Amino acid sequence: MRSFGKYISKFLARFTAMILILFFFNIAAFGWTFFEIISKDYGDISPKNMLDKLETAVSVNGITDESAKQLESDNIWAVYTDICGKVIWTLNAPSEIPKQFTVQDIAVISKGYLADHPVFIRNTTDGMLMLGYPKDSYTKLTSNYFSLHSIERIPFFIVSILVFDFAILFLAYFFSKRKILKNTEPIIDSIEALENGEPISVSVRGELSAVANSVNKVSLILSKQNQARANWISGVSHDIRTPLSMVMGYADRIAHEKNVDADIRKEAEIIAQQGAKIKELVQDLNLVSRLEYEMQPLNKAPIRPAALIRSYAAELLNTGLSDSYSVDIEITPAAETVIFDCDERLISRAINNLVQNSIRHNPKGCNIILRLDCTAETIELTVSDNGVGITEEKLKELKEKPHYMESTDDRSDLRHGLGLNIVRQITEAHNGTMQLTSAKHSGTSVKLIFPNNK
Amino acid sequence: MDNSFLHTKKLLLVDDEPELLKMVSSTLSDNGFENIITAASVKDAIDAVQDKKPDLTVLDVMLPDGDGFYLMQKIRCITDIPVIFLTAKDEGNDKLAGLGLGADDYISKPFLPQELVLRIYAVLRRCYKEDSPMINLESSMIDFSRAEVHKDGEIIPLTAMEMTILETLAHNEGRIVTVDVLCERLWGSNPFGYGNSLNAHIRRIREKIEKDASYPVSLITIKGLGYKLITRK
Numbered sequence: 001m002r003s004f005g006k007y008i009s010k011f012l013a014r015f016t017a018m019i020l021i022l023f024f025f026n027i028a029a030f031g032w033t034f035f036e037i038i039s040k041d042y043g044d045i046s047p048k049n050m051l052d053k054l055e056t057a058v059s060v061n062g063i064t065d066e067s068a069k070q071l072e073s074d075n076i077w078a079v080y081t082d083i084c085g086k087v088i089w090t091l092n093a094p095s096e097i098p099k100q101f102t103v104q105d106i107a108v109i110s111k112g113y114l115a116d117h118p119v120f121i122r123n124t125t126d127g128m129l130m131l132g133y134p135k136d137s138y139t140k141l142t143s144n145y146f147s148l149h150s151i152e153r154i155p156f157f158i159v160s161i162l163v164f165d166f167a168i169l170f171l172a173y174f175f176s177k178r179k180i181l182k183n184t185e186p187i188i189d190s191i192e193a194l195e196n197g198e199p200i201s202v203s204v205r206g207e208l209s210a211v212a213n214s215v216n217k218v219s220l221i222l223s224k225q226n227q228a229r230a231n232w233i234s235g236v237s238h239d240i241r242t243p244l245s246m247v248m249g250y251a252d253r254i255a256h257e258k259n260v261d262a263d264i265r266k267e268a269e270i271i272a273q274q275g276a277k278i279k280e281l282v283q284d285l286n287l288v289s290r291l292e293y294e295m296q297p298l299n300k301a302p303i304r305p306a307a308l309i310r311s312y313a314a315e316l317l318n319t320g321l322s323d324s325y326s327v328d329i330e331i332t333p334a335a336e337t338v339i340f341d342c343d344e345r346l347i348s349r350a351i352n353n354l355v356q357n358s359i360r361h362n363p364k365g366c367n368i369i370l371r372l373d374c375t376a377e378t379i380e381l382t383v384s385d386n387g388v389g390i391t392e393e394k395l396k397e398l399k400e401k402p403h404y405m406e407s408t409d410d411r412s413d414l415r416h417g418l419g420l421n422i423v424r425q426i427t428e429a430h431n432g433t434m435q436l437t438s439a440k441h442s443g444t445s446v447k448l449i450f451p452n453n454k
Numbered sequence: 455m456d457n458s459f460l461h462t463k464k465l466l467l468v469d470d471e472p473e474l475l476k477m478v479s480s481t482l483s484d485n486g487f488e489n490i491i492t493a494a495s496v497k498d499a500i501d502a503v504q505d506k507k508p509d510l511t512v513l514d515v516m517l518p519d520g521d522g523f524y525l526m527q528k529i530r531c532i533t534d535i536p537v538i539f540l541t542a543k544d545e546g547n548d549k550l551a552g553l554g555l556g557a558d559d560y561i562s563k564p565f566l567p568q569e570l571v572l573r574i575y576a577v578l579r580r581c582y583k584e585d586s587p588m589i590n591l592e593s594s595m596i597d598f599s600r601a602e603v604h605k606d607g608e609i610i611p612l613t614a615m616e617m618t619i620l621e622t623l624a625h626n627e628g629r630i631v632t633v634d635v636l637c638e639r640l641w642g643s644n645p646f647g648y649g650n651s652l653n654a655h656i657r658r659i660r661e662k663i664e665k666d667a668s669y670p671v672s673l674i675t676i677k678g679l680g681y682k683l684i685t686r687k
Binding site for chain 2: 238239240241242244245246247248249250252253256272275276278279283304306307310311313314317318328329330331337
């Protein structure tokens with residue numbers, strides 16, 4: 001799965017931060033809501049504070065006026081008994097108050113209510129003070145006991161419930177994330193394929209289907225544009241042919257016209273030669289563009305590459321190769337009978353480009369070796385020479401720098417010919433690879449390695 | 455190579471570009487061709503084939519009233535003359551279509567007129583053999599009509615296989631013919647493993663035509679490729 005760890009760490013950090021923020025927000029909201037109540041509940045009139053304050057203000061003789069006033073204003077009643085439970089005095093107490101509290105009464109009241117009033121008790125030196133708060137002002141826990149065992153388990157419980165909660169949250173996050181990734185992955189893959197200029201068609205269901213459809217549309221538009229571009233190049237190269245034929249034809253005629261001045265004949269010769277160069281360029285351009293946009297239909301047929309190489313070499317020698325060049329054929333016995341399913345014209349074209357490169361770069365002559373070898377998996381076709389070779393920088397440049405057609409760099413030193421580029425494209429169209437090796441003064445060797453499909 | 459015996463052949467050029475027709479026909483006449491006729495459409499071309507009976511025709515693929523392939527089929531209904539296609543498309547399919555229909559050669563625009571001239575010679579030579587089927591070699595003479603070699607006043611007969619080899623080499627005299635082509639000519643389309651047999655035939659031919667078969671000067675080996683026949687004018 002595509003860089004899943006990265007997604008997890010990045011989004012998980014945000015997710016955790018969000019949970020923490022939420023947690024603190026909850027505490028703040030809780031504090032804000034309950035601040036008043038808490039301050040009141042634990043303020044001056046709370047049972048504990050009131051009892052503390054009254055402890056010194058009451059005795060068997062009664063209560064100070066000041067304290068009585070405060071109790072009245074807070075709507076609290078008071079009862080004072082001696083140590084035997086006999087009521088000594090009362091303050092605003094309800095009428096249900098008995099004259100004498102029994103031990104049972106005290107036991108109930110100390111934990112609970114008296115006539116529905118929550119009651120709070122404080123023992124003094126000579127008796128007991130009982131404060132009755134208004135009905136429904138406090139609730140008392142009448143069964144406030146827990147086993148020590150349960151209390152001991154509380155920290156463990158809290159920690160495990162937190163861990164459990166986080167695990168659940170993480171899983172929920174993980175699955176939702178995975179679902180998104182699962183849907184986005186084909187889309188990302190196809191966008192990457194688009195970058196490489198391959199036509200794509202992606203199908204995704206769910207909320208991302210709209211994105212997938214857009215990507216498909218882009219691909220369609222791109223391939224239409226590629227088609228248009230290839231057609232355009234093909235059209236231009238087609239239209240240029242007839243006029244170029246005329247230019248070359250007449251220039252050639254003038255060059256061979258005996259009644260014409262020698263200088264003019266020479267110039268006409270140059271026009272014809274340059275015309276031939278334009279012709280090659282136009283043909284190359286058309287082929288490159290069709291290979292580039294994968295519109296060159298491969299006319300594959302099983303052939304013997306050994307025969308192809310011999311026939312090419314014979315043709316090369318028959319058309320009159322200068323004596324400073326020699327051509328050697330090396331075909332291993334195993335390669336002699338091997339069958340290669342290929343487009344014969346294109347393979348022949350690739351060999352020709354390599355041989356012509358050797359000839360062009362070695363004007364003083366060289367020995368060219370055409371070698372065919374094969375293993376169980378590969379068919380290897382090597383064109384090598386013992387010529388001037390290529391410098392290391394130039395070799396690096398040839399290997400790394402894209403051809404100028406693919407490059408946006410305008411510097412002319414990057415513009416090596418279409419020749420090697422065509423060889424590479426033809427090789428790749430046959431699922432092969434090209435290896436270029438060379439060193440200054442020790443020749444150049446280009447090896448084309450094709451799969452041997454038997 | 456002497457091609458002058460071909461100059462009397464009548465050539466029909468078909469192209470919709472009058473300028474191109476003019477250029478090609480003047481180049482051809484510069485090269486010695488005496489009978490050149492031109493046509494600019496399918497209809498004119500068919501009329502010309504019927505009325506003037508050319509010996510070879512050069513066809514453009516794209517014509518105003520039809521394409522060259524259609525025209526070739528029409529011509530083939532009338533006569534069996536060789537056809538060379540001239541076209542502004544250079545890639546695969548056209549070539550296959552052209553040769554599949556039985557075209558004899560194919561040349562793509564733009565072309566050097568000399569290239570066309572050479573192709574026309576080659577096709578004419580192939581289709582209209584020289585009237586005298588004799589070939590002079592360094593130390594002998596081959597009479598193809600009788601399948602014989604004349605050497606030192608002696609007459610040596612040639613076998614069918616040897617004739618096939620020599621005819622193939624003689625058609626391409628001065629040019630290398632690969633072992634693959636020779637084997638295919640002798641043993642058909644799947645010529646694997648006949649290398650040794652071919653060697654044996656070549657050796658026997660040399661014994662018949664060379665002064666010293668160990669040092670051949672007429673039928674020479676091109677290492678790794680094939681053989682070449684050197685003739686003497």
